[in-house]
Amino acid sequence: MADTWTFAVARDDLARTILVDGATPVLADGEALLRVDRVGLTANNVTYAVLGEAMRYWEFFPGWPRGLGAEWGLPPLWGFAEVIASTVAGVEAGQRVYGYLPPAGHLVVRPERVDATGFRDASAHRATLPSPYNAYRSTVGDPAYRADQEDLLVLFRPLFFTSFMLADQVADNDYYGAESLVLSSASSKTAYAAAFELHGRGPRLIGLTSPGNVDFTKTLGCYDDVLSYGDIGSLAVVPTAYLDLSGAPDNRAALRQHLGDRLVRDVAVGLTNQIPNADSAGEVFFAPVQMRKRREDWGRDGLDQRFAEAWQRFAAVVGEWLDVRAGAGPADLRQAWLDVLGGRTPPREGRIVQF
The missing domain is CATH 3.40.50.720 (NAD(P)-binding Rossmann-like Domain)
Structure with missing residues:
Protein backbone atom coordinates (compact mmCIF):
# COMPACT_ATOMS: atom_id res chain seq x y z
CA MET A 1 0.00 0.00 0.00
CA ALA A 2 1.18 3.50 -0.73
CA ASP A 3 2.35 5.81 2.04
CA THR A 4 -0.96 7.66 1.89
CA TRP A 5 -4.12 7.81 -0.17
CA THR A 6 -6.97 10.13 -1.12
CA PHE A 7 -10.60 9.33 -1.86
CA ALA A 8 -12.37 11.76 -4.20
CA VAL A 9 -15.74 12.08 -5.92
CA ALA A 10 -16.66 13.54 -9.28
CA ARG A 11 -18.13 16.99 -8.74
CA ASP A 12 -20.78 16.44 -11.42
CA ASP A 13 -21.63 12.86 -10.36
CA LEU A 14 -21.16 12.18 -6.65
CA ALA A 15 -21.56 8.43 -7.14
CA ARG A 16 -18.42 8.32 -9.32
CA THR A 17 -15.36 7.92 -7.13
CA ILE A 18 -11.61 7.52 -7.38
CA LEU A 19 -8.86 6.39 -5.00
CA VAL A 20 -5.43 7.91 -5.54
CA ASP A 21 -2.24 6.67 -3.87
CA GLY A 22 0.55 9.05 -2.96
CA ALA A 23 3.59 9.74 -0.85
CA THR A 24 3.41 11.11 2.68
CA PRO A 25 3.77 14.91 2.38
CA VAL A 26 7.03 16.60 3.36
CA LEU A 27 6.60 19.54 5.71
CA ALA A 28 7.79 23.10 5.20
CA ASP A 29 8.49 25.48 8.06
CA GLY A 30 5.31 26.49 9.85
CA GLU A 31 3.44 23.28 9.00
CA ALA A 32 2.25 20.18 10.82
CA LEU A 33 1.19 16.79 9.49
CA LEU A 34 -1.99 15.12 10.69
CA ARG A 35 -2.71 11.43 10.28
CA VAL A 36 -6.46 11.11 9.80
CA ASP A 37 -7.66 8.47 12.23
CA ARG A 38 -11.44 8.24 12.56
CA VAL A 39 -14.25 9.91 10.59
CA GLY A 40 -18.01 9.74 10.30
CA LEU A 41 -20.28 9.67 7.26
CA THR A 42 -23.72 11.31 7.50
CA ALA A 43 -26.11 13.17 5.22
CA ASN A 44 -24.29 16.30 6.35
CA ASN A 45 -21.24 15.24 4.32
CA VAL A 46 -23.40 14.76 1.24
CA THR A 47 -24.70 18.29 1.80
CA TYR A 48 -21.13 19.62 1.69
CA ALA A 49 -20.65 17.96 -1.69
CA VAL A 50 -24.01 19.04 -3.11
CA LEU A 51 -23.26 22.63 -2.13
CA GLY A 52 -19.56 22.29 -2.88
CA GLU A 53 -19.52 25.04 -5.49
CA ALA A 54 -22.11 27.40 -4.02
CA MET A 55 -20.72 27.31 -0.47
CA ARG A 56 -17.06 26.72 -1.43
CA TYR A 57 -16.77 23.41 0.42
CA TRP A 58 -14.58 21.96 -2.34
CA GLU A 59 -11.98 24.62 -1.55
CA PHE A 60 -11.12 23.35 1.94
CA PHE A 61 -9.22 20.35 0.58
CA PRO A 62 -8.21 21.09 -3.01
CA GLY A 63 -7.26 18.17 -5.20
CA TRP A 64 -4.22 19.69 -6.91
CA PRO A 65 -1.65 18.83 -4.21
CA ARG A 66 -2.82 15.24 -4.50
CA GLY A 67 -2.53 14.92 -8.27
CA LEU A 68 -6.26 15.24 -8.94
CA GLY A 69 -7.81 17.22 -11.76
CA ALA A 70 -10.47 19.89 -11.41
CA GLU A 71 -13.31 17.41 -12.05
CA TRP A 72 -12.64 15.74 -8.70
CA GLY A 73 -13.55 16.99 -5.23
CA LEU A 74 -12.77 15.94 -1.68
CA PRO A 75 -15.97 15.99 0.42
CA PRO A 76 -15.08 17.25 3.91
CA LEU A 77 -15.53 14.90 6.84
CA TRP A 78 -15.50 15.43 10.58
CA GLY A 79 -13.37 13.30 12.84
CA PHE A 80 -10.22 12.79 14.86
CA ALA A 81 -6.63 13.01 13.69
CA GLU A 82 -3.22 12.69 15.32
CA VAL A 83 -0.31 15.07 14.85
CA ILE A 84 2.57 12.89 13.62
CA ALA A 85 5.07 15.63 12.73
CA SER A 86 5.28 19.37 13.40
CA THR A 87 7.55 22.35 12.87
CA VAL A 88 5.33 24.58 15.03
CA ALA A 89 5.90 25.24 18.72
CA GLY A 90 2.96 24.08 20.83
CA VAL A 91 1.77 21.57 18.24
CA GLU A 92 3.44 18.32 19.23
CA ALA A 93 3.57 14.82 17.78
CA GLY A 94 1.01 12.63 19.52
CA GLN A 95 -1.51 15.43 20.01
CA ARG A 96 -5.04 14.30 19.16
CA VAL A 97 -7.38 16.81 17.56
CA TYR A 98 -10.96 16.98 16.33
CA GLY A 99 -11.93 18.91 13.23
CA TYR A 100 -12.65 19.18 9.52
CA LEU A 101 -10.72 16.51 7.63
CA PRO A 102 -10.30 15.27 4.07
CA PRO A 103 -11.24 11.75 2.99
CA ALA A 104 -7.56 10.87 2.96
CA GLY A 105 -4.80 9.36 5.03
CA HIS A 106 -3.06 12.65 5.87
CA LEU A 107 -3.53 16.41 5.99
CA VAL A 108 -0.93 19.18 6.06
CA VAL A 109 -1.99 22.19 8.13
CA ARG A 110 -0.38 25.54 8.96
CA PRO A 111 -1.20 26.04 12.65
CA GLU A 112 -1.71 29.55 13.97
CA ARG A 113 -3.34 30.91 17.13
CA VAL A 114 -2.00 27.89 18.97
CA ASP A 115 -3.16 27.58 22.57
CA ALA A 116 -4.34 24.95 25.04
CA THR A 117 -7.59 24.44 23.10
CA GLY A 118 -5.86 23.63 19.80
CA PHE A 119 -5.09 25.72 16.73
CA ARG A 120 -6.45 27.10 13.48
CA ASP A 121 -5.29 26.13 10.02
CA ALA A 122 -3.97 29.30 8.37
CA SER A 123 -3.13 27.70 5.02
CA ALA A 124 -3.40 30.32 2.29
CA HIS A 125 -6.20 28.55 0.38
CA ARG A 126 -8.39 28.54 3.52
CA ALA A 127 -7.89 32.21 4.46
CA THR A 128 -11.20 33.43 3.02
CA LEU A 129 -13.27 30.34 3.88
CA PRO A 130 -15.68 30.26 6.86
CA SER A 131 -13.44 30.35 9.91
CA PRO A 132 -15.28 27.85 12.16
CA TYR A 133 -14.24 25.06 9.80
CA ASN A 134 -10.56 25.93 10.24
CA ALA A 135 -10.43 25.14 13.98
CA TYR A 136 -8.79 21.97 15.29
CA ARG A 137 -9.69 21.24 18.90
CA SER A 138 -7.20 19.40 21.09
CA THR A 139 -8.89 16.62 23.01
CA VAL A 140 -6.94 17.75 26.09
CA GLY A 141 -8.89 20.52 27.78
CA ASP A 142 -11.93 20.24 25.49
CA PRO A 143 -14.92 20.39 27.86
CA ALA A 144 -17.08 18.35 25.44
CA TYR A 145 -14.55 15.53 24.96
CA ARG A 146 -14.69 12.11 26.55
CA ALA A 147 -12.66 9.22 25.15
CA ASP A 148 -15.57 6.80 25.46
CA GLN A 149 -17.76 9.13 23.36
CA GLU A 150 -15.52 9.44 20.31
CA ASP A 151 -17.95 7.65 17.96
CA LEU A 152 -20.80 9.88 19.14
CA LEU A 153 -18.64 12.99 18.76
CA VAL A 154 -17.58 11.98 15.24
CA LEU A 155 -21.16 11.39 14.14
CA PHE A 156 -22.95 14.11 16.02
CA ARG A 157 -20.70 16.97 17.10
CA PRO A 158 -20.92 19.11 13.93
CA VAL A 289 -23.79 33.56 12.27
CA GLN A 290 -25.53 32.65 15.54
CA MET A 291 -22.21 31.38 16.90
CA ARG A 292 -20.59 34.79 16.33
CA LYS A 293 -23.49 36.46 18.11
CA ARG A 294 -23.18 34.18 21.11
CA ARG A 295 -19.41 34.61 21.28
CA GLU A 296 -20.06 38.32 21.65
CA ASP A 297 -22.81 37.69 24.21
CA TRP A 298 -21.15 34.95 26.26
CA GLY A 299 -17.47 34.98 25.28
CA ARG A 300 -15.64 32.02 23.79
CA ASP A 301 -15.38 30.13 27.08
CA GLY A 302 -19.04 30.76 27.87
CA LEU A 303 -20.13 29.38 24.50
CA ASP A 304 -17.86 26.35 24.89
CA GLN A 305 -19.23 25.62 28.34
CA ARG A 306 -22.88 25.93 27.30
CA PHE A 307 -22.25 23.70 24.29
CA ALA A 308 -20.48 21.11 26.45
CA GLU A 309 -23.35 21.05 28.95
CA ALA A 310 -25.92 20.62 26.17
CA TRP A 311 -23.79 17.95 24.50
CA GLN A 312 -23.46 15.89 27.67
CA ARG A 313 -27.24 16.01 28.17
CA PHE A 314 -27.73 14.78 24.60
CA ALA A 315 -24.93 12.18 24.72
CA ALA A 316 -26.50 10.62 27.80
CA VAL A 317 -29.54 9.54 25.74
CA VAL A 318 -28.53 9.43 22.08
CA GLY A 319 -26.62 6.16 22.43
CA GLU A 320 -29.99 4.48 22.90
CA TRP A 321 -31.13 5.82 19.52
CA LEU A 322 -28.07 4.80 17.51
CA ASP A 323 -26.41 1.66 16.14
CA VAL A 324 -22.78 2.39 15.19
CA ARG A 325 -21.56 0.55 12.10
CA ALA A 326 -17.77 0.71 11.87
CA GLY A 327 -15.55 0.16 8.86
CA ALA A 328 -11.83 0.37 8.19
CA GLY A 329 -9.79 1.79 5.32
CA PRO A 330 -10.57 3.47 2.00
CA ALA A 331 -12.70 0.63 0.58
CA ASP A 332 -15.10 0.88 3.53
CA LEU A 333 -15.04 4.67 3.25
CA ARG A 334 -16.15 4.41 -0.37
CA GLN A 335 -18.95 1.99 0.51
CA ALA A 336 -20.13 4.17 3.38
CA TRP A 337 -20.12 7.21 1.07
CA LEU A 338 -22.21 5.42 -1.55
CA ASP A 339 -24.65 4.09 1.04
CA VAL A 340 -25.22 7.50 2.61
CA LEU A 341 -25.41 9.18 -0.80
CA GLY A 342 -27.97 6.64 -1.95
CA GLY A 343 -30.08 6.98 1.19
CA ARG A 344 -29.41 3.38 2.18
CA THR A 345 -28.60 4.05 5.83
CA PRO A 346 -31.50 3.62 8.26
CA PRO A 347 -32.04 6.46 10.73
CA ARG A 348 -30.78 4.34 13.64
CA GLU A 349 -27.44 3.70 11.92
CA GLY A 350 -24.27 5.78 12.20
CA ARG A 351 -21.34 5.08 9.87
CA ILE A 352 -17.79 5.35 11.24
CA VAL A 353 -14.60 4.61 9.31
CA GLN A 354 -11.27 4.04 11.01
CA PHE A 355 -8.14 4.70 8.94
Missing part, protein backbone atom coordinates in the same frame (compact mmCIF):
# COMPACT_ATOMS: atom_id res chain seq x y z
CA LEU A 159 -24.60 18.24 13.54
CA PHE A 160 -25.27 18.89 17.21
CA PHE A 161 -23.50 22.22 17.02
CA THR A 162 -25.84 23.20 14.19
CA SER A 163 -28.78 21.86 16.20
CA PHE A 164 -27.65 23.66 19.36
CA MET A 165 -27.24 26.97 17.51
CA LEU A 166 -30.54 26.51 15.66
CA ALA A 167 -32.44 25.86 18.89
CA ASP A 168 -30.66 28.80 20.48
CA GLN A 169 -31.60 31.15 17.64
CA VAL A 170 -35.22 30.02 17.72
CA ALA A 171 -35.41 30.59 21.49
CA ASP A 172 -33.42 33.83 21.17
CA ASN A 173 -36.16 35.11 18.83
CA ASP A 174 -38.95 34.11 21.24
CA TYR A 175 -39.85 31.17 18.98
CA TYR A 176 -40.89 33.65 16.27
CA GLY A 177 -44.20 34.07 18.10
CA ALA A 178 -45.23 30.59 16.99
CA GLU A 179 -47.49 28.18 18.84
CA SER A 180 -46.15 25.28 16.80
CA LEU A 181 -42.67 24.45 15.49
CA VAL A 182 -42.63 22.04 12.56
CA LEU A 183 -39.36 20.28 11.68
CA SER A 184 -39.03 18.36 8.43
CA SER A 185 -36.67 15.39 8.03
CA ALA A 186 -37.53 14.76 11.67
CA SER A 187 -35.73 11.41 11.79
CA SER A 188 -32.41 13.03 10.81
CA LYS A 189 -29.74 13.56 13.44
CA THR A 190 -29.68 17.34 13.02
CA ALA A 191 -33.46 17.61 13.36
CA TYR A 192 -33.92 15.42 16.39
CA ALA A 193 -30.94 16.96 18.17
CA ALA A 194 -32.57 20.39 17.72
CA ALA A 195 -35.87 18.96 18.88
CA PHE A 196 -34.14 17.52 21.94
CA GLU A 197 -32.90 21.00 22.81
CA LEU A 198 -36.27 22.67 22.18
CA HIS A 199 -38.64 20.10 23.66
CA GLY A 200 -40.60 21.38 26.61
CA ARG A 201 -39.23 24.92 26.39
CA GLY A 202 -41.83 26.66 24.25
CA PRO A 203 -44.17 25.84 21.37
CA ARG A 204 -45.49 22.41 20.50
CA LEU A 205 -42.96 20.43 18.42
CA ILE A 206 -44.17 18.55 15.35
CA GLY A 207 -41.87 16.25 13.38
CA LEU A 208 -42.48 15.55 9.70
CA THR A 209 -40.85 12.49 8.19
CA SER A 210 -41.35 9.79 5.57
CA PRO A 211 -43.92 7.08 6.37
CA GLY A 212 -41.24 4.45 6.96
CA ASN A 213 -39.54 6.58 9.62
CA VAL A 214 -42.61 7.62 11.61
CA ASP A 215 -42.37 4.82 14.18
CA PHE A 216 -38.64 5.35 14.78
CA THR A 217 -39.12 9.10 15.15
CA LYS A 218 -41.92 8.62 17.67
CA THR A 219 -39.66 6.45 19.85
CA LEU A 220 -37.21 9.35 20.27
CA GLY A 221 -39.56 11.16 22.61
CA CYS A 222 -38.42 14.63 21.61
CA TYR A 223 -41.44 15.56 19.48
CA ASP A 224 -44.95 16.21 20.77
CA ASP A 225 -46.30 14.65 17.59
CA VAL A 226 -44.88 12.97 14.49
CA LEU A 227 -46.61 13.01 11.10
CA SER A 228 -45.77 11.68 7.69
CA TYR A 229 -45.39 14.21 4.89
CA GLY A 230 -48.72 13.06 3.47
CA ASP A 231 -50.48 14.21 6.64
CA ILE A 232 -49.46 17.88 6.49
CA GLY A 233 -53.11 18.72 5.96
CA SER A 234 -53.92 17.52 9.48
CA LEU A 235 -51.70 20.12 11.16
CA ALA A 236 -53.48 22.57 13.45
CA VAL A 237 -53.88 25.93 11.73
CA VAL A 238 -52.13 28.04 14.37
CA PRO A 239 -49.14 30.40 14.15
CA THR A 240 -46.41 28.04 12.95
CA ALA A 241 -42.68 28.27 12.30
CA TYR A 242 -41.25 25.81 9.78
CA LEU A 243 -37.68 24.60 10.24
CA ASP A 244 -36.96 22.85 6.96
CA LEU A 245 -34.17 20.28 6.96
CA SER A 246 -35.46 18.32 3.96
CA GLY A 247 -35.42 20.87 1.17
CA ALA A 248 -38.36 19.18 -0.55
CA PRO A 249 -40.38 21.76 -2.55
CA ASP A 250 -43.60 19.72 -2.40
CA ASN A 251 -43.59 19.72 1.40
CA ARG A 252 -43.06 23.47 1.58
CA ALA A 253 -45.83 24.06 -0.95
CA ALA A 254 -48.25 21.82 0.97
CA LEU A 255 -47.42 23.55 4.24
CA ARG A 256 -47.92 27.01 2.75
CA GLN A 257 -51.18 26.04 1.14
CA HIS A 258 -52.51 24.52 4.36
CA LEU A 259 -51.36 27.19 6.81
CA GLY A 260 -51.56 30.32 4.69
CA ASP A 261 -50.69 33.42 6.70
CA ARG A 262 -50.47 31.31 9.86
CA LEU A 263 -47.04 30.23 8.64
CA VAL A 264 -45.15 32.96 10.46
CA ARG A 265 -41.60 31.80 9.68
CA ASP A 266 -40.05 29.58 6.99
CA VAL A 267 -36.40 28.76 7.66
CA ALA A 268 -34.15 26.59 5.47
CA VAL A 269 -31.68 24.75 7.68
CA GLY A 270 -30.02 22.43 5.22
CA LEU A 271 -30.95 19.48 3.10
CA THR A 272 -30.90 15.72 3.28
CA ASN A 273 -32.40 14.84 -0.11
CA GLN A 274 -29.97 16.86 -2.24
CA ILE A 275 -32.49 19.53 -3.33
CA PRO A 276 -31.15 22.97 -2.44
CA ASN A 277 -33.91 24.77 -0.61
CA ALA A 278 -32.49 28.19 0.09
CA ASP A 279 -34.10 30.02 -2.84
CA SER A 280 -37.68 29.10 -1.96
CA ALA A 281 -37.45 29.54 1.82
CA GLY A 282 -38.13 32.77 3.66
CA GLU A 283 -34.63 32.74 5.17
CA VAL A 284 -31.58 30.53 5.60
CA PHE A 285 -30.11 29.46 8.93
CA PHE A 286 -26.29 29.41 9.02
CA ALA A 287 -24.89 28.23 12.34
CA PRO A 288 -21.68 30.37 12.30
